[in-house]
Amino acid sequence: MTSETVTPPKRAARVPETATGRVRQARRIYRRLVEQYPYARAELDFESPLELLVATILSAQTTDVGVNKVTPVLFRRYPDAAALASAEPSEMEEILRPTGFYRAKTRSVIKLGQELVERFDGEVPGKLADLVTLPGVGRKTANVVLGNAFGVPGITVDTHFGRLARRFGWTTSTDPVVVEAEVGEMFPRKDWTMLSHVVVFHGRRICHARKPACGVCPVAQWCPSFGDGETDPDKARALLKYELGAPKGGEAPVPLLVDGGVPDASFSTGHRGTPVVPRHSGAGAQGEAR
Numbered sequence: 001m002t003s004e005t006v007t008p009p010k011r012a013a014r015v016p017e018t019a020t021g022r023v024r025q026a027r028r029i030y031r032r033l034v035e036q037y038p039y040a041r042a043e044l045d046f047e048s049p050l051e052l053l054v055a056t057i058l059s060a061q062t063t064d065v066g067v068n069k070v071t072p073v074l075f076r077r078y079p080d081a082a083a084l085a086s087a088e089p090s091e092m093e094e095i096l097r098p099t100g101f102y103r104a105k106t107r108s109v110i111k112l113g114q115e116l117v118e119r120f121d122g123e124v125p126g127k128l129a130d131l132v133t134l135p136g137v138g139r140k141t142a143n144v145v146l147g148n149a150f151g152v153p154g155i156t157v158d159t160h161f162g163r164l165a166r167r168f169g170w171t172t173s174t175d176p177v178v179v180e181a182e183v184g185e186m187f188p189r190k191d192w193t194m195l196s197h198v199v200v201f202h203g204r205r206i207c208h209a210r211k212p213a214c215g216v217c218p219v220a221q222w223c224p225s226f227g228d229g230e231t232d233p234d235k236a237r238a239l240l241k242y243e244l245g246a247p248k249g250g251e252a253p254v255p256l257l258v259d260g261g262v263p264d265a266s267f268s269t270g271h272r273g274t275p276v277v278p279r280h281s282g283a284g285a286q287g288e289a290r
């Protein structure tokens with residue numbers, strides 16, 4: 001397993017004064033994160049736009065790992081929008097119970113199925129304007145579905161993305177719509193979906209909300225917030241955590257790279273054990289994130 005550390009910088013990077021400088025620095029960070037997490041993808045398991053849409057709705061207030069535990073049963077029992085629409089609430093509630101807020105989620109999912117049947121012939125629409133009219137679907141969820149199930153580039157501003165965008169100096173806003181717009185101007189559209197994935201991966205694994213592990217961070221040299229977290233490499237390493245279940249064989253390490261290094265492919269996990277790029281993802285692993 002590759003588990004080498006990078007040498008932390010002596011001090012935080014400056015936010016460049018010019019727009020060009022800021023874009024250049026942002027893209028350096030992005031390229032480095034792609035090297036670090038080449039397998040980054042939406043961490044929800046899905047095999048169709050409908051499955052991703054439902055899984056994303058279920059992911060509210062819980063982890064993707066938790067959602068992935070219930071969706072195989074859910075999708076076997078209710079394989080399409082019509083089945084969701086006519087579900088018996090108490091039966092679905094039992095399946096969704098482990099994800100929390102299961103009564104509200106059951107209502108949302110059944111209502112979603114009904115609206116899809118009534119207004120979209122049971123199919124998930126592939127346009128943002130249509131998606132956000134569905135119950136329980138906001139801009140973030142719509143972008144996750146567009147980016148990963150339809151291959152339409154989108155920036156998914158969840159809690160991780162917003163936090164890291166501010167730490168990187170890409171924005172000062174806490175409004176997801178503003179963050180999406182400001183960050184979108186710094187990157188080509190084709191990179192938006194992968195950008196969302198790698199930033200979220202980094203937020204989950206290293207740049208945590210309360211204790212970022214700066215001392216083992218691969219983008220520390222370009223980060224204006226270096227030093228907000230633990231800078232001592234040994235102490236920082238102890239902060240690392242993983243949200244994905246460990247692949248077969250044991251604990252999954254964060255595959256830290258030395259410059260030019262090669263990530264350990266065994267860390268990568270695919271959708272239900274399939275290759276990393278999901279069947280319906282034109283953009284997932286570059287080709288969300290949530």
Ligand code: SF4
Nearest residue numbers: 207212214217223226
């Ligand atoms: S872990 Fe520290 S250095 Fe790395 S991105 Fe987060 S704040 Fe910046």
